[in-house]
Amino acid sequence: MPPSPRTTVTAPATSANHPLLGIALMAGCMSFFPLMDAVSKLLQDRLHVAEVVFGRSLFYFLLLLPFLIWRHGFHWLTPARPWLQVVRGSLSAGSSILFTLTLAFLPLADTLAIFFIHPLLATALSPVVLGERVGPWRWSAVIVGFIGALVIIRPGIAEVSPATLMALGAGLCFALSQLTTRQLAHADPALTTMALTSLMAIAVTGGMLPFVWVTPTPWELFLISVAGFIGFAGYWMLTLAYDYAAASQLAPFTYVEIVGATILGYLMFGDFPAPITWAGISLIVGSGIVIAWRESRSR
Numbered sequence: 595m596p597p598s599p600r601t602t603v604t605a606p607a608t609s610a611n612h613p614l615l616g617i618a619l620m621a622g623c624m625s626f627f628p629l630m631d632a633v634s635k636l637l638q639d640r641l642h643v644a645e646v647v648f649g650r651s652l653f654y655f656l657l658l659l660p661f662l663i664w665r666h667g668f669h670w671l672t673p674a675r676p677w678l679q680v681v682r683g684s685l686s687a688g689s690s691i692l693f694t695l696t697l698a699f700l701p702l703a704d705t706l707a708i709f710f711i712h713p714l715l716a717t718a719l720s721p722v723v724l725g726e727r728v729g730p731w732r733w734s735a736v737i738v739g740f741i742g743a744l745v746i747i748r749p750g751i752a753e754v755s756p757a758t759l760m761a762l763g764a765g766l767c768f769a770l771s772q773l774t775t776r777q778l779a780h781a782d783p784a785l786t787t788m789a790l791t792s793l794m795a796i797a798v799t800g801g802m803l804p805f806v807w808v809t810p811t812p813w814e815l816f817l818i819s820v821a822g823f824i825g826f827a828g829y830w831m832l833t834l835a836y837d838y839a840a841a842s843q844l845a846p847f848t849y850v851e852i853v854g855a856t857i858l859g860y861l862m863f864g865d866f867p868a869p870i871t872w873a874g875i876s877l878i879v880g881s882g883i884v885i886a887w888r889e890s891r892s893r
Contacts, residue, residue: 616839620847623831628702628854630824632862633817635697641814642806643695646821648799649810651690653822655792658829662785670786675778679787682774683794689767690795692760699757701865702855707746707875708761710852713882714739715769723773735881742877745870788829845886849879 630650637646662670673679696705714736720726728736747758778787810818835844852875859865867875 612838613840613843616835616837616844617847619831619835619838620844621850623828623835624848624850625854626824626828626831627851628706628858630821630828631694631697631702631706631855632858633821633824634694635702635863637814637817637821638694638698641808641810642802643691643698644799644802644806645808645810646818647687647690647694647795648803649815649818650821650825651792651795651799653819654825655789655796657823657826658785658789658792662789665785666783670783670789673786673790674781678774678778679782679790680794682771682778682787683791684798685767685771685774686791687795687798689764689771691799692764692767696757696760696764699755700761701863701867702859703852703865703867703875704746704871705761706852706855707867707871707878708743708758709765709768710849710878710882711739711743711762712765712769712772713885714743714878715766716772717885719769719773723770724776732885735884739878739881739885742874742881745874745877748870784833846879846883849882852879 634646634650693705693709696709700708717728717732718736721728743762775787856867
């Protein structure tokens with residue numbers, strides 16, 4: 595995850611008149627992101643997670659910067675709600691670090707499946723953070739999704755590992771960052787928020803580098819740049835998808851990421867989710883789709 599492009603666009607579609615194109619773009623970007631995660635998993639064989647996230651975020655920001663200046667000049671340096679941007683950036687950086695660190699210990703698909711509790715957590719926390727009303731449909735979906743997470747984690751049957759807790763922490767941080775994104779939606783442009791989030795990740799991980807630095811090889815630098823490029827390309831595809839299709843039409847296709855992670859996890863690392871894990875994934879995916887559908891109706 596670069597800091598973190600996936601599922602960060604929450605504004606309604608501007609045109610939403612080419613749903614098939616929007617769906618294709620969403621499926622495409624969600625197929626890209628597991629490759630970025632797989633590259634990050636490979637890099638952690640020798641490099642510290644802080645180096646991986648720092649390099650990936652830096653490359654992502656450098657690619658984004660020309661477009662940012664072209665669209666908004668240097669106004670992005672003076673956001674309307676700077677402290678909220680700092681909070682969002684810190685949460686997103688924490689999510690990226692925890693998620694990437696988890697990849698060193700858990701299979702790709704398992705990590706993503708646990709991470710995808712974030713829409714459930716965002717829904718459950720929205721009454722407290724945003725004062726939103728959550729109806730019985732969405733509360734029911736939250737409960738079913740949490741049951742799915744428990745099926746995957748299986749507390750009491752298997753020991754809950756620190757890696758599992760890190761994946762849960764990544765999902766919680768990302769859920770909170772989504773809630774702050776909603777608060778920023780009408781304050782600053784999306785590109786401004788993404789740029790400042792990248793800078794926050796660079797600052798947080800950059801402060802750790804003197805203590806964990808290992809000089810990357812040319813091949814590792816290339817892989818870091820590939821991860822950054824995938825994050826940049828994926829974000830633009832995600833943004834365009836919401837220009838062509840409604841959020842409710844796109845929501846089911848965010849879970850293509852789990853399919854891609856499963857395929858890459860098997861091909862690159864020999865990992866494949868157990869049948870009971872698939873049962874938990876199905877509950878989480880189904881509940882997430884119900885929540886997206888109900889939110890689109892309420893809006």
